[in-house]
Structures are given as C-alpha cells and as structure tokens.
Amino acid sequence: MWTSTKQSPLEASAFWPDTSTYRRSSLSTTMADIIFDYVPSSDLPTALEIEQLGYPPDEAGTEASFRLRQSQAGNLFLGAYESNQGSRTLIGYICSTLSPATSLTHDSMSAHVAGSSSVCIHSVCVAPTHRRKRVGLALLKEYVRRLEQAQSEGSGSLERILLITHDDLRGFYERAGFEWLGPSSVVHGSRPWFEMRFNLSANKERESETQILDTNQQLPPGVLEALQRRPDVIPSSRLISDYPNGLSDLLQPDTTTEGVSVNKFDLLCPRDGCGSKILKKGVGKWVERASVQVNHIVVPPLLSAG
Ligand SMILES: CC(C)(COP(=O)(O)OP(=O)(O)OC[C@H]1O[C@@H](n2cnc3c(N)ncnc32)[C@H](O)[C@@H]1OP(=O)(O)O)[C@@H](O)C(=O)NCCC(=O)NCCS
Numbered sequence: 001m002w003t004s005t006k007q008s009p010l011e012a013s014a015f016w017p018d019t020s021t022y023r024r025s026s027l028s029t030t031m032a033d034i035i036f037d038y039v040p041s042s043d044l045p046t047a048l049e050i051e052q053l054g055y056p057p058d059e060a061g062t063e064a065s066f067r068l069r070q071s072q073a074g075n076l077f078l079g080a081y082e083s084n085q086g087s088r089t090l091i092g093y094i095c096s097t098l099s100p101a102t103s104l105t106h107d108s109m110s111a112h113v114a115g116s117s118s119v120c121i122h123s124v125c126v127a128p129t130h131r132r133k134r135v136g137l138a139l140l141k142e143y144v145r146r147l148e149q150a151q152s153e154g155s156g157s158l159e160r161i162l163l164i165t166h167d168d169l170r171g172f173y174e175r176a177g178f179e180w181l182g183p184s185s186v187v188h189g190s191r192p193w194f195e196m197r198f199n200l201s202a203n204k205e206r207e208s209e210t211q212i213l214d215t216n217q218q219l220p221p222g223v224l225e226a227l228q229r230r231p232d233v234i235p236s237s238r239l240i241s242d243y244p245n246g247l248s249d250l251l252q253p254d255t256t257t258e259g260v261s262v263n264k265f266d267l268l269c270p271r272d273g274c275g276s277k278i279l280k281k282g283v284g285k286w287v288e289r290a291s292v293q294v295n296h297i298v299v300p301p302l303l304s305a306g
Contacts, residue, residue, distance in 0.1 A: 036081070038079065044066050073096065097120055099120050104162045104185075140176040160201070166193065166194070179197055239270075254282075263281060
C-alpha cells in the first residue's frame with residue numbers, strides 16, 4: 001500500500017536481525033492455528049520483511065515508519081500469528097495511524113495525531129506463503145471488530161477507518177464491510193488509487209436505535225397505543241385577549257421565590273383540536289424585558305381596477 005517514502009536517520013539497518021522467521025511457517029495452516037495480537041517491537045523485522053514481499057519498493061513502508069507506527073500507535077498495529085506448540089510466528093499484519101482528516105491524503109498519512117477520529121490504514125499485508133487462505137480477511141474483520149468495540153466502549157473518538165487501494169482489491173475490503181468512495185486524491189506510482197471507508201459511527205447509531213427499540217419493547221402492553229391515541233376530552237382553552245386584565249390575570253406569585261411570578265394556568269397548544277400541554281401551571285417564570293420599538297409597515301392602498 002502507498003506510504004511515505006521519506007527516509008529518516010532512524011533507518012539504521014543494524015535494527016534488523018535475521019528476518020527469515022515467517023518462511024519457517026507451515027503451509028498447512030488452518031484458521032484454528034491463527035491468533036491475533038498486537039505486534040511487539042521484537043516482531044517488527046518480520047513485519048518489514050512481509051511488507052517488502054508484499055509491495056513494490058517505492059510503496060513499501062520503511063524500518064523507520066514501522067518503528068514510528070508501532071511506538072506511537074501500537075494498538076493499531078495488529079498481527080496474525082501462526083501458533084504452533086506454544087510458539088508463534090507473524091504471518092500478516094495491519095498497521096495504521098490516526099488523523100483528524102475525514103479523507104486520506106499525503107498529509108493525513110504522514111503523521112499520527114493521537115485522539116483523532118480517523119483510523120488511516122497504511123498497510124494490510126499477508127506473507128506470500130499464507131495468502132488466499134482467508135488470513136487477510138479474518139485479520140481485517142478482527143481489526144474492525146476491535147475498533148468497533150473500542151468505539152462503543154467510548155474510548156477515544158474513533159469515527160471511521162480509511163484506506164486507499166487499487167481496484168482489484170475492492171471485493172476483498174467490501175467483504176469486511178468497507179464502502180467504495182471512488183478515486184482518491186493520492187497520486188503515487190502509475191496505477192490509480194481508490195478510497196474506501198468503514199463507518200464506525202454507524203455502529204453507534206445502530207446501537208442507539210436498538211436501545212430505543214429495546215426500551216419500547218419493555219413497555220407494558222397498551223402503553224404505546226395509549227400515548228398515540230387522541231384524548232377523548234380535549235381541554236377547552238381561552239386566549240390571553242379574553243382576560244379583562246390581560247397578563248396580570250395570568251400570573252401568580254411563585255411560592256418558592258419571592259418577587260417572581262409564574263404562570264397561573266397550563267399553557268395549551270392553540271391548534272384546532274389539539275390542546276396538548278406546552279407549559280404546565282407554575283413552571284414558567286415571568287421575565288420583563290426592555291420593550292422593543294417595532295417599525296410600522298405602511299401598506300399602500302390597493303389600486304382599484306378600472
Ligand atoms: C491483499 C492481501 C492482504 C489479501 O490477503 P489474503 O490472506 O490472501 O486474502 P484472503 O485469503 O483473506 O482473501 C479473501 C478474499 O478476498 C479476495 N482477494 C484476496 N486477495 C485478492 C487479490 N489479490 N485480488 C483479488 N481479490 C483478492 C478474494 O475474493 C478472496 O476470496 P477467495 O480466495 O475465495 O477468492 C494479500 O494478498 C497481500 O498481502 N497482498 C500484498 C499487499 C497488498 O497488496 N495489500 C493490500 C494493499 S491495499
């Protein structure tokens with residue numbers, strides 16, 4: 001996947017020991033042997049080797065970018081491990097950083113801004129020996145599941161997961177619930193990039209809808225219908241102008257606060273046949289404000305025809 005190719009002084013090759021670990025992996029891996037866990041710094045050399053086998057040199061992440069992502073956003077660097085008799089070998093990973101931007105750009109990919117709303121995926125990569133065995137899809141679904149969980153538990157302000165891809169992997173990401181947004185503004189290499197998004201807030205909205213539904217379902221039978229039914233007796237109402245002393249007939253002293261007046265009657269909706277209570281008796285405080293000068297609009301007399 002596209003990533004910044006800027007080199008940094010951190011890219012000392014001494015950091016990388018022998019990186020042939022994943023090649024020892026068995027080819028007969030089943031999903032039961034796969035576990036998901038965050039990638040520790042000790043597994044970064046293996047991750048980098050998988051990356052270099054997965055992307056052309058100008059697209060592959062660098063040692064420095066891997067170290068930065070893992071140290072700054074370790075809980076966004078998830079690995080798929082092949083587990084075998086107590087030992088485990090990294091065979092794939094997804095890594096991301098956070099950005100406040102709502103779309104992927106060179107800028108939003110170039111820095112990690114902690115506490116931001118967009119998870120920007122830099123790389124989804126599976127070792128060549130383990131491809132087309134559903135490892136990538138399982139890892140991606142697990143990644144989304146963990147972020148959804150973090151979002152629903154209110155940790156951070158995560159709203160979406162963003163990535164860019166070439167069109168041949170559209171189906172792969174759609175199978176994990178990502179939506180196709182169309183051409184990306186990112187230009188890198190000869191092939192066009194497309195942006196895809198997973199909306200984490202949608203999950204929250206779905207949850208609150210479910211909660212409302214649940215609450216309704218817990219109501220005793222008939223309560224909802226009773227609330228929706230029009231009342232048999234609609235209270236009669238009077239207009240303010242019907243009171244001989246105007247407002248002073250409608251106010252009474254508040255029993256709890258000296259010098260404050262409150263409404264003496266319920267305030268009802270004046271719509272024909274409605275009569276719903278808008279303000280209950282004794283709740284509204286009367287407040288006097290400076291009067292406002294209203295300019296009179298002079299309406300010219302209508303011209304008579306003929
Ligand atoms: C893309 C990648 C992560 C997929 O991992 P994987 O473990 O092989 O994928 P899965 O086995 O889980 O694939 C699930 C489905 O996704 C689709 N899919 C996977 N790889 C695909 C590919 N290269 N082209 C088209 N569709 C693909 C298929 O529908 C596949 O189901 P199928 O095998 O029944 O046809 C892996 O090929 C890889 O690491 N590639 C190099 C790095 C890369 O390009 N990453 C993506 C950057 S945007």
